[in-house]
Amino acid sequence: MIGAVFLAHGLNHLFGGGRLRGTAAWFAGLGMRPGYAHAVVASGVEVASGVLLVLGLFTPVAGAGVVGTMVVAWVINHARNGFFIFRPGEGYEYVMVLVASGLILAATGPGRISLDRLIGISHPGWAGFLIGLTGAVGAALLLALCWRPNASR
Numbered sequence: 001m002i003g004a005v006f007l008a009h010g011l012n013h014l015f016g017g018g019r020l021r022g023t024a025a026w027f028a029g030l031g032m033r034p035g036y037a038h039a040v041v042a043s044g045v046e047v048a049s050g051v052l053l054v055l056g057l058f059t060p061v062a063g064a065g066v067v068g069t070m071v072v073a074w075v076i077n078h079a080r081n082g083f084f085i086f087r088p089g090e091g092y093e094y095v096m097v098l099v100a101s102g103l104i105l106a107a108t109g110p111g112r113i114s115l116d117r118l119i120g121i122s123h124p125g126w127a128g129f130l131i132g133l134t135g136a137v138g139a140a141l142l143l144a145l146c147w148r149p150n151a152s153r
Helices: 002-015 019-029 035-055 059-081 093-108 115-119 125-146
Strands: none
Touching: 002 019, 002 035, 002 059, 002 093, 019 035, 035 059, 059 093, 059 125, 093 125
8 A cells, every 4th residue: 555655646746736847846845956856756766666565576675765755755844844644734644654664664575465575575674674774864865965945944
């Protein structure tokens, strides 16, 4: 389900509502520079991670994609709105659950019916967890290099 949700979210960023240009403008408004490049990368990671999770393929890497994109979303958009998702501006409870889910999937793997199992990656354990954490490290680097929040925020 996490994979399906992530796939849908990425496709929505690319093709829904304001399409990729609208997503880019939104990202730029949140302080991500350059907005268009970040919209392309974030949407691509969401789609790729979603597909990989649905297939149960390279699950630790897909989990890292979930962790990375959701840590960025947490920091740039949701943290300032409090915990609950139903608050104005949407709180961080949902993205927090997705970050935890990405780490858990990275560590535990996809289960018996998966392409990972077919190729011999069934229980990644601590190695998978560490791969999942690379998403948070990547998010921190991205934020340090590219996030320039508006002074009014």
